[in-house]
Amino acid sequence: MSTAKPGGRVRGFQFSAWNLLLLIPLLILVTPLFNFDEPRLFGLPFFYWFQLAFVVLGVLCTGIVYLATKDKPRNQGRDELSVDDLDEGDAR
Numbered sequence: 001m002s003t004a005k006p007g008g009r010v011r012g013f014q015f016s017a018w019n020l021l022l023l024i025p026l027l028i029l030v031t032p033l034f035n036f037d038e039p040r041l042f043g044l045p046f047f048y049w050f051q052l053a054f055v056v057l058g059v060l061c062t063g064i065v066y067l068a069t070k071d072k073p074r075n076q077g078r079d080e081l082s083v084d085d086l087d088e089g090d091a092r
C-alpha cells in the first residue's frame with residue numbers, strides 16, 4: 001500500500017475502502033437485473049424508472065466517496081521529468 005515519508009509525502013498506490021462504493025453504479029450495466037415491465041411507477045415501466053433511480057444513486061455514491069476521501073493526503077511528489085525531457089520532437 002502507500003507509505004508516508006517523514007516529510008509528509010505519500011508515495012505509492014493509495015487504496016480507500018470508500019472507493020468500493022463506486023462499484024454500485026456499475027450494476028446498471030447488468031441489464032438482466034432490471035429488464036422487466038412490471039412493477040410500474042406513475043405509468044413508467046420498471047426498466048425506465050429503475051435506470052433513473054440508478055442515476056440518482058450514482059450521484060449519491062460519487063458525492064459520498066468525494067466527501068469521505070477529499071481530505072486524505074495525495075502524492076505531492078515532484079515529477080522526475082521536465083516538459084523538455086518529454087518533448088519527442090526536440091532533436092538536440
